[in-house]
Amino acid sequence: MSEANGEQRxxxxxxxxxxxxxxxxGTPAGMGYCHCDSCRSWSAGPVNAFTLWKPDAVRxxxxxxxxxxxxxxxxxxxxxxxxxxxxxxxxxxxxxxTDVYAAVIPDFPYEACVHVHYPESRLPMKDGLPKMQDLxxxxxxxxxxxxx
Numbered sequence: 471m472s473e474a475n476g477e478q479r480x481x482x483x484x485x486x487x488x489x490x491x492x493x494x495x496g497t498p499a500g501m502g503y504c505h506c507d508s509c510r511s512w513s514a515g516p517v518n519a520f521t522l523w524k525p526d527a528v529r530x531x532x533x534x535x536x537x538x539x540x541x542x543x544x545x546x547x548x549x550x551x552x553x554x555x556x557x558x559x560x561x562x563x564x565x566x567x568t569d570v571y572a573a574v575i576p577d578f579p580y581e582a583c584v585h586v587h588y589p590e591s592r593l594p595m596k597d598g599l600p601k602m603q604d605l606x607x608x609x610x611x612x613x614x615x616x617x618x
């Protein structure tokens with residue numbers, strides 16, 4: 471999404487209390503819904519809406535000192551605000567991508583294109599989008615789709 475003057479479109483987000491603010495620039499590498507147990511547990515919800523960005527497209531603009539990190543596995547470094555506990559994003563070093571939760575960038579025109587880890591779903595969704603057994607091949611998964 472480029473502007474006429476050559477600058478990339480930027481979208482602003484923040485944690486629940488606003489202490490941590492950030493922006494994402496350009497176009498995400500992917501968007502969709504994750505149904506895995508890990509994302510569901512972290513988000514305390516039945517599904518997680520994700521947007522995936524190259525790490526250099528994500529920049530904390532305020533409150534970096536308030537960002538906490540937790541990694542249960544070396545595959546995901548989950549980030550949140552230490553002041554309010556609001557979740558922000560997850561760094562995925564193996565994929566070279568950062569998942570910025572769609573809910574924390576309200577002005578971003580989110581449009582899901584895939585469901586990942588769909589067999590773990592607790593909220594089946596019949597929306598016509600591809601349902602992946604795990605991840606698409608280009609993200610290191612099997613690329614196997616499952617029935618809606």
